[in-house]
Amino acid sequence: xxxxxxxxxxxxxxxxxxxxxxxxxxxPLCDEFVVTVGNSxxxxxELIDGIGDPKIKIIDTVWDDTLRKGGRVLAxxxxxxxxxxxxxxxxxxxxQADEVVHExxxxxxxxxxxxxxxDDRVDGLLFRYLHFYGSYDYFGNSRDWYRHEIRxxxxxxxxxxxxxxxxxxxxxxKLNVVPVDAAIYHYGWVKPPARQQAKQQNxxxxxxxxxxxxxNISGKEEFDYANIDxxxxxxxxxxxxxxxxxxxxxxxxxxxxxxxxxxxLHLLLHYFENLTGWRPGEYRxxxxxx
Numbered sequence: 001x002x003x004x005x006x007x008x009x010x011x012x013x014x015x016x017x018x019x020x021x022x023x024x025x026x027x028p029l030c031d032e033f034v035v036t037v038g039n040s041x042x043x044x045x046e047l048i049d050g051i052g053d054p055k056i057k058i059i060d061t062v063w064d065d066t067l068r069k070g071g072r073v074l075a076x077x078x079x080x081x082x083x084x085x086x087x088x089x090x091x092x093x094x095x096q097a098d099e100v101v102h103e104x105x106x107x108x109x110x111x112x113x114x115x116x117x118x119d120d121r122v123d124g125l126l127f128r129y130l131h132f133y134g135s136y137d138y139f140g141n142s143r144d145w146y147r148h149e150i151r152x153x154x155x156x157x158x159x160x161x162x163x164x165x166x167x168x169x170x171x172x173x174k175l176n177v178v179p180v181d182a183a184i185y186h187y188g189w190v191k192p193p194a195r196q197q198a199k200q201q202n203x204x205x206x207x208x209x210x211x212x213x214x215x216n217i218s219g220k221e222e223f224d225y226a227n228i229d230x231x232x233x234x235x236x237x238x239x240x241x242x243x244x245x246x247x248x249x250x251x252x253x254x255x256x257x258x259x260x261x262x263x264x265l266h267l268l269l270h271y272f273e274n275l276t277g278w279r280p281g282e283y284r285x286x287x288x289x290x
Contacts, residue, residue, distance in 0.1 A: 002090055003113060005027070012048075031086075034059065072206070075163060078094070079161050123176045128148060140230070
């Protein structure tokens, strides 16, 4: 059973993406790893090449910066990487440049791939998410964070990245997936405040026009992490590949998990979710195979 990894990245150094850690986290599962490196203003290509693993295949791309609606350019770049995956791979494991897998989950993921290799009902595997925010010590626990997403897809030409590359669809239809007992550690909201602000200034260009950018993003030197509704303290372990990056953390962020900066409706929905496990109105870009 052949497995390919794939991702896209641009300006990883400038915007402090843990893309090296991301790639390394699933290399043990992959027979190859395709990375499309966009036209960058830093040494992102050298960074990826410096991983030094023969499994890695780098493809140079040029982003269409005119695609400024709904983050569409991110899906376009994802599809470029997916299209370069070897046709004889059964599964394709997608990670974004700020997503990492814990080594403790690799065996579970491999077993799921093997279990459903020949089950044509299954288009992909669904993962839980941990969204870290402000520092490596806190993660988001409100309704504003998505709880699950597809990260392993069957290698079919009919599968494409959907909308802003958060998930996938097959011929425009939701994928049929099975949940896997493994998590994606999402670190996109853990950067020094100045780096986070620079990322926001760049990132939102792919969703909003200049007027919105001038009103909401421009003119700030550092990102304000205090503007968050609810967080929980993280007491488990991070993936081992993140150890060096975490040890070099050079900013502080404190948050009182007892405080919830939410309206009454959100509070009621939060407590209901904790009691039942059900999130009313949750966006689900997938169908779970029974």
